[in-house]
Amino acid sequence: MNIDEIEQELGAIQLSDSFFPTGIFATSNGLEYLFTHKKICGMSDILEMVRTNIIQQIGSSDCVAIASVYDFAEKNNFEKLIEIDNMVFSTKLIKEIRDSSVRSGIQLIKCVSEFVTNDEILNQYQKQVLGKNCHGVFPVGFAICCNALKIKKEKCMIMLMYGFTVSVVGAALRLGMIQHFEGQKIIHSIKSVISKTVKENSNKSYLEMWQFAPQMDIFQMSHEKMDSKMFIT
Template sequence: MNIDEINEELAVMQLSDSFFPTGLYATSNGLEFLFSNNEIKGIDDIKNMIKVNIEQQIGPSDCVALSNAYTNAENNDFQKIIQVDEIAFIMKPIREIRKASVNSGIQLVKCVSEFVKDDQILNNFQKAIKNKKIHGTFPVSFAICCNALKIRKEKSLTMLLYGFTVSIIGAALRLGLIQHLEGQKILHEIKPIIIQTLKNNSNKSIFDMWQFAPQFDIIQMSHEKMDSKMFIT
């Protein structure tokens, strides 16, 4: 029995659990707007929405940011972590998406700092957030926290994409678009997309970051202007 591997698995389960208070449960990534306008019908539309977001936004942007931030944390290069965070912040053109990413990232760091006290990079990162020297975007904060908890980079990237997928499926469930069994079916069918996205984006330079999904940018902006909504974005 390898104690280090067990500790890593327990940390993975802790951060991946919807019980962990990062605020991601309050996001729908524009799904609510599509639902309110009757533009999304069921399981196939939801799966396609997740696929496009992973392949065109989360993968080439957040995954690359996480990967680089994690490597810089391992190398104890805090200035490069700040650079990654700044680029990740700029890469989010929608104000509400940007704000949600920062709020979730700050909350994640705050929570992990409550029980991890001896990681210097995490401590410096939290101080930089408090002093407004860094934004604390979610993928960068996630990288810092995973490194502090000794979760390997590959698993950290998988958790990021898994968490995004679950947040959309959870929103669809609460909106009444699908049932629980259909949600599990979507999650299973998205696995090959997650794997391929990891292969494509896990070793890219921070200067190779990109995202291009203009239709979803418009959807997210439209959601922001809704008079009444269940989700923040």
């Protein structure tokens, strides 16, 4: 590996680390509601929840958006990036999930802009987000930040899905649903799903974005109405 490749790897590790301040650690993606109302229990149920989200929501929508962000960033077509941002925002049907995505996306952009100051696309995007000309949804912001750090498109998609998996597993641990060894089994088991999802979506157009997980939507909406909760979503 040359110096540039090593720096790209370090950038990927930095953005993937739960230490990075995006606030994702405070989300459970509806898991807290499912646990509280005894609709889910144990490792196998959590694994199925993660798998469903990756296949039916994140892969088919967020990862497709990431692929297009990379394509249009390479062409320096900023108008299309704004269009993708608006489309991703509109696909997030649950207000709590939508707001959380925007908060995390804006926080990510602000943080990366502190140490990556010479990327034109990142600077333009931050300016438009701060000017409220676009939303700053997390998948688009994540792709722009990864691109600014010279991280490859497929790796960016892997990082997004891995981050989601870890956030759910972390929530399950804090809720006392599983033990650490079981959490690692879930992460290992989901690797094949992530790999297949990357292969299926890495070359799709943003016009092919879709998501369909109505039961998860209902659970996430129900979480928003809970009187007492540990997690934002």
